[in-house]
Amino acid sequence: MSEQSVLVPSVLTEENGSARSLILNRPKSINAIDHEMATEIAERLDEWAGDDSVAAVVLYGAGERGLCAGGDIVAIHRDASALSGNPDSTDIDAENSPSARFWFDEYRLNAAISSYPKSYVAIMDGIVMGGGVGVSAHGNVRIVTDRTRLAMPEVGIGFVPDVGGTHLLSRVPDGLGLYAGLTAAHLRGADAIAMGLADHFVPSESLPAFIEAIGASGVDAAIAEYATEAPESELAAQRGWISEAFAAETISGIIERCHVVGTEAATKTADTIAAKSPTALAVTLRSLREAANDATLEDTLVREYRVSLRCLLHPDMAEGIRAQVIDKDRNPSWAEFSEADVDAFFAPLPHDLTFSA
Template sequence: MGRETYTGDVAFEVRGHLGIITLNRPKALNSLTQLMVESIRIQLQDWADDDEVAQVLIRGAGDRGLCAGGDVAGIYWEMVEYQDRDGGPLLPDGEPAFGVEFPAEQFFAEEYAMNLTIAEYPKPYIALMDGVVLGGGIGVSGHGSHRVVTERSRIGMPETTIGLSPDVGGTYLLGRAPGELGVHAGITGIHLSAADGIHLGLADTYVASESLEDLTQALTTQPVDEVLPEFAQTCGPSALAEADWVDQAYSHKNFTDVLAALDELAESIPEAGETATLLRSKSPTMVKVAFDAIHRARHLSVEEALAQEFGVTMHALRSHDFREGIRAQLIDKDRSPQWRPATLQEVDEDLVAHYFADVPGRALTLR
């Protein structure tokens, strides 16, 4: 029998020499809460010093996916309370008031600390990226040493859809994808297949979903580097690997020029036109912020990228678009966000730069 611990909505078990983390909120697609991320980080630290645990595996309960991201619905109601009390959303209409601390700030700080713990973990960390793996789901898997995808994997960072920029170290990962594919995936929020995920460097190995239980059991007694090749299969081709138009359009360093290039390519490449239309539906501010954040992260360490993302998120908590994006997607579910500013043309360089400005009194402690 293994050692089992249940902490809120996440379960921990030691089976043989394998530490198993199970995200256990299947009805919420295993979305992360603050208690979950705190518990995972503490357990990982304990297992790092436990000689009986040779490797760690993370998986999601249920059959829909590993994790759909952070539980942002609760964050919405915090923004409603704090912003309404202080006279309404503060960006881009005025200077943000950092005197008021949102409870959600601690959630993001704890989550990013967990992400760094995974990225620097001293033992093999195996992530079963089966089904939906979005946003914070990338944070608990994409930084691991062995990232397993299946035919059911749907991977993505959809933050610009809810008025946020990719976080959880996502800008670091996307910034290191081949060519400009990471920028494309990050600002559009598109879902990636298993093959796309491997090509972009967000995953490593393809295994049939029906083999995951057998793989997990084998890992309880054998090292991952011996076991995983026995289960690995050849993955199909990546559609994005063949999308030469992405590098052509995104080679520009200014987003306005990227959009113009997509519009021009649309005459001969329908996918380019579809991408331009998609980008115009996202938060205009956060499309441009994410574009810059991913470019900047190409020159940053994981820890530095997380610190940059934390600053952006602190500003976003005081913005109109983050609140409005969550409302439209998850609260009212009308899928009709009223962005402010409403168009990409209205988002100037000063507004984008504001999201990268120092955040008074908000220091991210990751260690």
Template sequence: MNAPVTEPDLIVRRESAAGVIRLNRPKAINALTLEMTREFDRALIAFAADPQISVILVEGAGERGLCAGGDIVGLYHSAREGGDLGKVFWREEYIMNARIAAYPKPYVAFMDGLVMGGGVGIAGHGSHRIVTEKTKIAMPEVGIGFFPDVGGTWLLTRAPGEIGTYFGLTGEIMNGADAIHAKFADNFVPSVAWPDLREALTAAPAGASAAQVRDIIARFSLPPDPGPAQQHQAQIDAAFGKDSIDDIVAALEHDSSEFAQAALKTLRIKSPTSLKVTLKLLRMARHAASLQECLVHEYRAALEVFASYDFVEGVRAAVIDKDRQPKWRPATIAEVTPDIVARYFVDRGADELKFPG
């Protein structure tokens, strides 16, 4: 009796004029491993050089989402054992993120369902980003002693007003409408229309331009209703426009609305160190000249994260033991000194990021 055929974690194939990259770990909501990242990057390079490929389609297997992020369990065990998976994984992932942003062909990401962390990295830098009524985008890294990476600080600071600061610090979920408002996505397409849109994209003409692909997508797109964060833009701008976590917390404390109090409650359970590091990265990204500059800052900070107590403790509480009771060190915002924050901004690692081009 023949053994069942096991599909790879990443499926790469040509469908007519499209180069398809499908993340294929549905039980793990297609979380990225180092091997998947390497294969993804190789596929991008091959498709860019293939004259028969007009457009790239990125999608996730299963019904739950495009990608739940990186393989956080593997990173957790490596960090506990003093390994170097974080250094290697983030370096290769960030290089891939830069390649996506500079990709020479139309790059369509189908952001259906859950899109978190590393999933934002493979979708948010693409030229054509599609959301649906089921889309849930989040960068919840401050809840595990980390920060929004994969170029997330670049994307968040390009959102209108302080929407990006709000999402980056709280880790709250964007629906499809808020993702478009925050400039994380471009088009809202009902999920039932995706098969027909996908077929139209695979039939794109040879050498299709970004504008031609945009026109194809527009035929299936609808205008979404305003998202919840967009409706609270004024409140978000007032509170999250401050340049210190203490001032943001104080502003929220003085706003008795349900929205502000919910945001305050959320901030109080995050890693105090991550909150301060994230805000500094976001303010630096606001003045950055390029995505690559932000990726360098993120990589330097990530190297410190991988050696930190809060990262291991945060993953333990959220993913390993699932008790949702992390014991942060330091435990309060007031205890996070400038010297602690400075460790995340040491001038290191830039020479390890060999960006394409």
């Protein structure tokens, strides 16, 4: 019996003194976010923003495996398979795609989180990937732990980092954001703090007491009592060669520079990138570089919405999800890459993402 068939709410809420908790509640799928969950979170945040009795919102995931493994990838695969296999699908919007409707509301949620008027405490414990980054890393109080494994893994499935991920990664110095976006590397809590993607390190064993203290004593007091110094970041220690290699103008140039560095880590990085979708890599590189010049997160999300919908039309997304998630053969057959095709991902849509009510 599936989680949904037993009518268990996919988002739970709890009152904790002056705080309110949002609990992502699909533990069997590591709390993967679907459209219903995004809508529910947005409604609760809007409600609590106007409630003077609420001082803080705390977001965390049910179960032991993590905050959120991303979006409902199986549903997205169905959509991508139908659209990429239809020669008449020349463009796409929320009228003809469930994924487009989901992303429209999800990206608006990401923007709302980034400007939330109260303390928004995201507990980034365990697996935090894709959409999980979107509902956590835009918050104003971001907590990582010794169990955190954060990633934007999209290029491995023929997709491009979204949910404001290109905005976040483009602002990480020394090429570390490009590294994370192009390799889909798993980042530990210490890495996330060193990269500016998180703010405080709380040992996982202290999380229940920490969450309770937020409601009882306030966010600042809870952080003062339970946050500890993060370990050294292994990724930040490699910033020297990463900065040099990822300054190249093209994907092939980045791979070549990694081989020139020649260390085990650099060579492995080159091989990792080379195995990803060539189209997704090129679009990701351009997305990250354009996002670096955006004035607002909303500017980035408009571009990401265009890119995400065009990915649904490209065969690499359906093929990448098939290989990694559906059949799990880990052997995708990527489409032939053409640099001339990249521009089409960024063209305006018939109905672009908007942020008005």
